[in-house]
Amino acid sequence: MHTQVAIIGAGPAGLLLSQLLQGAGIDCVVLERHDRAYVESRIRAGILEQITVDLLARVGVDARMRREGLPHDGFNLAVDGSTFRIDMTGLTAGSKVMVYGQTEVTHDLIEACLERNTPLVFEAQDVALHDIESDRPFVTFTKDGQARRLDCDFIAGCDGFHGVSRRSIPEERLAAFERVYPFGWLGILADVPPCGEELTYSNHERGFALASMRSPTRSRYYVQCGLDERLEDWPDERIWDELATRLGPEAASHMTRGPSIEKSIAPLRSFVCETMRHGRLFLAGDAAHIVPPTGAKGLNLAASDVAILSDALIRWYGEGEACGLDGYARRALARVWKAERFSWWFTGLTHRFPDMDSFARKMQLAELDYIRGSRAAQTTLAENYVGLPLA
Structure with a gap:
């Protein structure tokens, strides 16, 4: 087999890249080690920046999002039960975000790949990258027990933090930076109406909580928990009780309880591979960087990566220009590090750390109070939340 661009990973980054390239007449093949059902069942983020919304429109994969997605003009911050609102649209000259689950984005992109006959190979096992330092790289894998080889011009590693792509780079050539947080998020998904029309991020003395949603009838909630917590110690009723306490009386009064359809505990980390x-080989998305979910930047950073990479590849094949490819990492990292900074800051603002003493807690509360009363501070928060422009 031969293609121009081999894409490793059929998450949103790899699938979106395939559609951007195919729309420009560039051949690509997407290899995914899991089956389609597994890929489409992964529960992930649900907030899309305008850049991501525009990219989905650019490849013609936005019709269902426009029908079913929930545009949000603002969000709420709660401090020990007292809530105030950040007016994103008013503070940023009209910008907003779209609430539309990553699971739905993935499904829509897969459907587009199948309709447009994009080569998409699920259950590609034992994927290995070869000769990536040469101008004739290739990928080997097995499918249905048979060894396969895919020759290509370029490889796009969109296979996540634990994928093979980053591990294919010699360790001595990697420049990586990491911060692991001393807590996780316990998430619950339930088919109940949300407790509000917009998201609420809560800083409570018992820890962080988030009230989010996937649709008018499906809610997604999170509570900060220890890394040693076990799901079996968190029955649904305990989670609902904790959410009611941490989110405050106003949110609790509008909260509809119901059985969970999914529960999970996710650790938090900040990671950048420069x-x-x-x-x-080009890395994109979680293969190159991880952000805490507090700022909802993971999927959006993946989208901006592939926007930059696709434009560079289109220039290479269309005009023979290598400057876009040579400058890919610099352009992508300019946005990545700003999003990492925001996610790190927002996490620090809203969570309780195990070593937080009384002084640190007072500083946290003072900053939240400053944001409550300062339009300038709210503007900075809103600008980062809706997403900074590409460099």
Whole structure:
């Protein structure tokens, strides 16, 4: 087999990249080690920046999002039960975000790939990258027990934090930075109406909580928990009780309780691999960087990565220009580090850390009070939340 761009990973980054390239007449093949059902069942983020919304429209994969997505003009911050609102649209000259689950984005992109006959290989096992420092890289994998080889011009590693792409770069060539947080998020998904029309981020003496949603009838909630917590110690009723306490009386009065349809505990980390290019291999999305979910930047950073990468590849094949490819990491990292900063700051603002003493708690509360009363501070928060422009 031969293609121009081999894409490793059929998450939103790889699927979106395939559609951007195919729309420009560039051949690509997407390899995914899991089956389609597994890929579409992964529960992930649900807030799309305008850049991501525009990219989905650019590839013609936005019709269902426009029908079913929930545009949000603002969000709420709660401090020990007292709530105030951040007016994103008013503070940023009209910008907003779209609440539309990553699971739905993935499903829509897969459907588009199948309709447009994009080569999409599920259950590709034992994927290995070869000769990535040469101008003739190739990928080997097994499918249905049979060894396969895919020759290509470039490889796009969109296979996540634990994927093979980043591990294919020699360790001595990697420049990586990481911060692991001493807590996790316990998430619950339930088919109940949300407790409000917009998201609420809560800083409570018992820890962080978030009230979110996926639709008018499906809610997503989170509570901060210890890394040693076990799901079996968190029956639904305990989670609902904790949410009611941490979110405050106003949210609790509008909260509808119901059985969970999914529960999970996710650790939090900040991670950046500045080696986003090695030879003919380009990393994008979670393969190159991870952000805490507090600022909802993971999927959106993946989208901006592939926007930059696709434009660079289109220039290479259309005009023979290599400057876009040579500058890919620099452009992508300019946005990545700003999003990392915001996610790190927002996490620090809203969570209780195990070593937080009384002085640190007072500083946290003072900053939240300053944001409550300062339009300038709210504007900074809103600008980062809706997403900064591409560099």
